[in-house]
Amino acid sequence: MDHVDPARSERQRLKALLAEHGIQPTAQRVRVAEVLFCRDQHLTAEQVIHALGRNGSHVSKATVYNTLNLFAGKGLLKALSLDRECCRFDSNTRPHHHIHVEGTGELIDVPPGSVEFSRLPPLPAGAEQVSVEVVVRVRRPG
Amino acid sequence: MDHVDPARSERQRLKALLAEHGIQPTAQRVRVAEVLFCRDQHLTAEQVIHALGRNGSHVSKATVYNTLNLFAGKGLLKALSLDRECCRFDSNTRPHHHIHVEGTGELIDVPPGSVEFSRLPPLPAGAEQVSVEVVVRVRRPG
DNA sequence: TTCCTTGCAAAACTTTTGCATTAAA
DNA sequence: TTTAATGCAAAAGTTTTGCAAGGAA
Numbered sequence: 001m002d003h004v005d006p007a008r009s010e011r012q013r014l015k016a017l018l019a020e021h022g023i024q025p026t027a028q029r030v031r032v033a034e035v036l037f038c039r040d041q042h043l044t045a046e047q048v049i050h051a052l053g054r055n056g057s058h059v060s061k062a063t064v065y066n067t068l069n070l071f072a073g074k075g076l077l078k079a080l081s082l083d084r085e086c087c088r089f090d091s092n093t094r095p096h097h098h099i100h101v102e103g104t105g106e107l108i109d110v111p112p113g114s115v116e117f118s119r120l121p122p123l124p125a126g127a128e129q130v131s132v133e134v135v136v137r138v139r140r141p142g
Numbered sequence: 143m144d145h146v147d148p149a150r151s152e153r154q155r156l157k158a159l160l161a162e163h164g165i166q167p168t169a170q171r172v173r174v175a176e177v178l179f180c181r182d183q184h185l186t187a188e189q190v191i192h193a194l195g196r197n198g199s200h201v202s203k204a205t206v207y208n209t210l211n212l213f214a215g216k217g218l219l220k221a222l223s224l225d226r227e228c229c230r231f232d233s234n235t236r237p238h239h240h241i242h243v244e245g246t247g248e249l250i251d252v253p254p255g256s257v258e259f260s261r262l263p264p265l266p267a268g269a270e271q272v273s274v275e276v277v278v279r280v281r282r283p284g
Numbered sequence: 285t286t287c288c289t290t291g292c293a294a295a296a297c298t299t300t301t302g303c304a305t306t307a308a309a
Numbered sequence: 310t311t312t313a314a315t316g317c318a319a320a321a322g323t324t325t326t327g328c329a330a331g332g333a334a
Contacts, residue, residue, distance in 0.1 A: 024333080026289065045323080060291045065324060081223045087323090099263065102272060114263035120278065121241065121256035127280040130244060134276050136262065138269040166308080168314065187298075202316045207299060229298090 010034070021074040031057040032067045033076075040092040042080060042107045048089070082107065082135060097134040110136070152176070163216045173199040174209045175218075182234040184222060184249045190231070224249065224277060239276040252278070 014033040015025040023029060035051040036043065043051070045065055052059050059067075068089050071077040078090040082100050088107070097110040115134050123129060156175040157167040165171060177193040178185065185193070187207055194201050201209070210231050213219040220232040224242050230249070239252040257276050265271060 024288075026333085028290070062292075062325080063290055066289090069324095079225075081225055083223055097263070099266065099269075101266070101269065108266065110263045114261065116259065116261035117257065118260040119256065119258035121239070121252045123278070123280055124241065124243070124250065124282075127241075127243065127282050130279040130281050132276060132278050134274060136265070136274050137272040138265055139272050140266075140269050166313075168308080170315070204300080204317075205315055208314085211299095 017076070021076055023070060023074055023076075028059045028063050029067050029070075031055070031059055032064060032071075036071070036077065036089070036091045040090075040109060042088040042090050044088050080107075095131065097136070099136045099138055102137060102139045104140075110134070159218070163218055165212060165216055165218075170201045170205050171209050171212075173197070173201055174206060174213075178213070178219065178231070178233045182232075182251060184230040184232050186230050222249075237273065239278070241278045241280055244279060244281045246282075252276070 011030055011034070014030050014037065017037070018025040018029060018033060031052060032048060034057075035048055035055065045068055048068065049059075049061060049064050052064070068077065072079045072089060075093060078093045080088045080090050080098075082088070082098065083105065092109060095112045097112065097115050099108040099110055100106075101108070117132070120132065153172055153176070156172050156179065159179070160167040160171060160175060173194060174190060176199075177190055177197065187210055190210065191201075191203060191206050194206070210219065214221045214231060217235060220235045222230045222232050222240075224230070224240065225247065234251060237254045239254065239257050241250040241252055242248075243250070259274070262274065
């Protein structure tokens with residue numbers, strides 16, 4: 001008989017992921033990670049809190065915020081700020097770009113190879129480039 | 143004798159600018175415009191409020207917010223959202239890009255000709271492109 | 285024990301709104 | 310006179326913080 005529990009092994013994988021990034025894998029942090037890292041997505045803090053509720057796993061609001069900031073600080077999330085609404089946390093931390101749909105607020109990931117530059121601006125003296133991020137804003141007519 | 147008052151004629155110019163954009167040029171709105179449009183800059187709402195105070199021209203907080211949103215809606219300002227801090231209003235509404243200095247939060251305008259693309263991503267079906275904006279993030283080592 | 289984490293509530297902060305007053309058309 | 314704009318205070322929304330209690334090392 002096979003006793004593998006997929007949810008359990010997923011939790012083990014997440015614990016390892018957190019530990020690798022110097023984060024103590026507490027129960028609450030693993031629950032937040034379950035919500036975030038099941039796929040590439042861009043969630044607001046509020047969406048994370050709701051998703052936890054739907055999962056039946058409660059984590060206090062303050063801990064969610066602290067955890068999101070902790071994950072972002074350790075490189076497990078990228079904090080996005082694309083419109084004047086609240087911050088979104090991108091579970092895809094590889095370099096990439098975005099298409100931002102006006103009106104719906106929908107965000108679409110663009111792989112880095114889909115954008116190429118033939119010219120980039122000179123950097124200020126002494127500064128070193130950290131990243132180049134492109135946001136293509138689009139509208140759905142109608 | 144010459145009776146030209148430069149501050150006064152500047153105010154006349156701003157009144158005309160607001161009127162051209164379908165904005166009733168009230169005293170408060172002209173005061174906010176004086177702060178914003180003296181040069182290309184990126185100010186937060188709070189910075190606008192402080193600048194008004196320094197000018198000796200008081201405008202209530204709610205009116206400042208309403209005015210900034212009104213100007214942005216009418217195309218006199220572009221609302222930026224580059225980090226998780228509050229929204230900045232860019233008095234340069236021509237297409238352009240930005241260099242964002244980590245740590246200081248400094249924002250540097252990049253003219254559109256300084257960036258050229260040899261490839262851009264396909265847009266979602268039926269969507270039309272509104273703008274392409276590049277943010278180069280840099281760090282000053284030390 | 286010692287250090288770190290959690291949860292709750294309260295605080296801080298940015299932005300919006302309700303409404304009486306005032307100014308403009 | 311009729312409409313629009315202002316100012317204040319209060320409300321709403323997001324995020325942070327203080328602190329007592331709980332858990333892990």
